[in-house]
Amino acid sequence: MESIVNFDNVGLRYGTEAEVLSGLNFSLYPGSFYFLTGASGAGKTSLLKLLYLAHMPSRGSIKMFGNDLSIMDRRKLPGFRRRIGVVFQDFRLLPHLSAADNIALPLRIAGISEDELRGPVDEMLSWIGLDKRANAHPATLSGGEQQRVAIARAVIGRPDILVADEPTGNVDPEMAVRLLQLFAALNKLGTTVIVATHDVHLLKKVDGAQMMRLDKGQLSDPTGSLRHPPRPLILKDMA
Numbered sequence: 001m002e003s004i005v006n007f008d009n010v011g012l013r014y015g016t017e018a019e020v021l022s023g024l025n026f027s028l029y030p031g032s033f034y035f036l037t038g039a040s041g042a043g044k045t046s047l048l049k050l051l052y053l054a055h056m057p058s059r060g061s062i063k064m065f066g067n068d069l070s071i072m073d074r075r076k077l078p079g080f081r082r083r084i085g086v087v088f089q090d091f092r093l094l095p096h097l098s099a100a101d102n103i104a105l106p107l108r109i110a111g112i113s114e115d116e117l118r119g120p121v122d123e124m125l126s127w128i129g130l131d132k133r134a135n136a137h138p139a140t141l142s143g144g145e146q147q148r149v150a151i152a153r154a155v156i157g158r159p160d161i162l163v164a165d166e167p168t169g170n171v172d173p174e175m176a177v178r179l180l181q182l183f184a185a186l187n188k189l190g191t192t193v194i195v196a197t198h199d200v201h202l203l204k205k206v207d208g209a210q211m212m213r214l215d216k217g218q219l220s221d222p223t224g225s226l227r228h229p230p231r232p233l234i235l236k237d238m239a
């Protein structure tokens, strides 16, 4: 199976500091589900930034959608970024837009008509339990509510890759399972999902997810899953 992302001996440093990621070699496969774990400061957010094209590596090469990022035409980058949904650790909702308009953003950017986007946006609002707060602005939402809006915005455009940084850090366990169901549904439609998390309970909810573990900037593959083709994903007790 052709990988959707391939890292070959990738390193990342900020400025002249020591590398925060070093010697990363792995492939991500279309339609697989990955959990990225590791202690605070291990480099999870930095690795996600490489995946959502916010940074370029300091060494090594990254291939994405079949292109070597270091030699391809830079004008392709915005198109690639539109194929990647991101849930940022700090949400990054647009403060002047309502919850509904934040969620609708990727569809508007993709040129979907107002008539066509209303259904999916309403469905998403109801899934995250915020149908009554559709017109609320981010500043009037709780941290957990903002996180749910950020997730809805990241998944609504059915991206090829979904990158989520601690996406359940601000919600209760019941909502965490609901959000995981959303990721699993997207994954079933073919999206490659990468979720960075400290939440061990979340990890236990999913059978068939691949595990990636970062330790001081180095990747280990405790279950050997990065060397095997992906297996189908099964969510446990999703009641």
Ligand SMILES: Nc1ncnc2c1ncn2[C@@H]1O[C@H](COP(=O)(O)OP(=O)(O)OP(=O)(O)O)[C@@H](O)[C@H]1O
Pocket (backbone or CB within 6 Å): 014, 020, 038, 039, 040, 041, 042, 043, 044, 045, 046, 047
């Ligand atoms: N913009 C930056 N400039 C300099 N150093 C940075 C920058 N961003 C992160 N770092 C450093 O890189 C290392 C890895 O940070 P990163 O945020 O990737 O870790 P993390 O595993 O996501 O941590 P956490 O779980 O606490 O979010 C840390 O030592 C951090 O201080």
